[in-house]
Amino acid sequence: AQSVAQPEDQVNVAEGNPLTVKCTYSVSGNPYLFWYVQYPNRGLQFLLKYITGDNLVKGSYGFEAEFNKSQTSFHLKKPSALVSDSALYFCAVRDMIKAAGNKLTFGGGTRVLVKP
Amino acid sequence: KAGVTQTPRYLIKTRGQQVTLSCSPISGHRSVSWYQQTPGQGLQFLFEYFSETQRNKGNFPGRFSGRQFSNSRSEMNVSTLELGDSALYLCASSLGELYNEQFFGPGTRLTVL
Numbered sequence: 001a002q003s004v005a006q007p008e009d010q011v012n013v014a015e016g017n018p019l020t021v022k023c024t025y026s027v028s029g030n031p032y033l034f035w036y037v038q039y040p041n042r043g044l045q046f047l048l049k050y051i052t053g054d055n056l057v058k059g060s061y062g063f064e065a066e067f068n069k070s071q072t073s074f075h076l077k078k079p080s081a082l083v084s085d086s087a088l089y090f091c092a093v094r095d096m097i098k099a100a101g102n103k104l105t106f107g108g109g110t111r112v113l114v115k116p
Numbered sequence: 117k118a119g120v121t122q123t124p125r126y127l128i129k130t131r132g133q134q135v136t137l138s139c140s141p142i143s144g145h146r147s148v149s150w151y152q153q154t155p156g157q158g159l160q161f162l163f164e165y166f167s168e169t170q171r172n173k174g175n176f177p178g179r180f181s182g183r184q185f186s187n188s189r190s191e192m193n194v195s196t197l198e199l200g201d202s203a204l205y206l207c208a209s210s211l212g213e214l215y216n217e218q219f220f221g222p223g224t225r226l227t228v229l
Contacts, residue, residue: 032215043120043206043220051215090159094214102147102214103172106159 002027002095006107013114019081021110023074023091032094033074034104035065037087044090050074061085081114088112118143120209120221128227134195137224141188141209147171148190149218150182153204162205165190166212194226202228 003026013019025031032051036044048059055067065076074091091107121140129135141148150162161174165184182192188209194201204225208218 034217036220041222043222044208046217046219049215049217096214102149102164102166102210102212103161103174104149104151104208104218105161106151108158 002093002105004091004093004105004107006091006110008110010111013081015083015114015116016080019078021076021089024072025093027095029095029097034092035076036090039087083114083116086114120219122207122221122224126225129197130229131197133197136191136193137205139190139207145209146188147210147212149208150192151206197228199228
């Protein structure tokens with residue numbers, strides 16, 4: 001079984017400060033990991049993914065994430081947050097084992113509030 | 117390239133009725149997945165279709181069903197609606213490999229009265 005935990009329901013940060021959204025995961029095999037962002041009344045927008053290779057993954061809108069296998073974590077980061085980054089962020093995992101199918105398992109989401 | 121489209125965007129039904137939601141994937145994408153989003157349960161996987169075949173299914177009752185057509189468009193159906201079926205239903209499409217990211221539509225907000 002695969003699972004994702006996002007330990008913080010909400011993260012508050014001042015504009016211009018670094019932003020970190022935490023994610024830990026559990027899978028039977030090796031993971032494919034994804035970050036998505038959701039704005040009000042919108043679907044999810046893809047930010048970045050980890051498949052294999054370099055542990056630091058760069059994505060859209062200046063976001064990056066660091067894969068840490070020993071800590072089973074995939075934290076999302078942005079060096080300098082913008083007010084427009086205020087949204088709901090979801091971490092998701094898919095097991096590399098083909099039998100697990102194409103099912104994405106999502107964390108509960110973290111609301112990010114960036115204050116001017 | 118056009119994104120994933122879902123129709124209708126909003127739907128109001130009463131208990132016991134049935135509903136059909138539609139999803140048109142990004143051109144060239146053969147995999148379509150459906151998710152239910154609620155405040156209490158978060159995002160939950162319903163099922164995935166690939167080349168007209170259901171490839172994976174989540175833990176939902178048989179009242180939830182789906183299908184995919186030869187042009188990759190997909191529909192999901194919920195019969196005998198319950199109040200707890202009120203949710204945002206999201207469709208996502210991808211090229212179909214496990215490492216491919218899924219692209220989501222705007223969702224259909226279903227309200228059951």
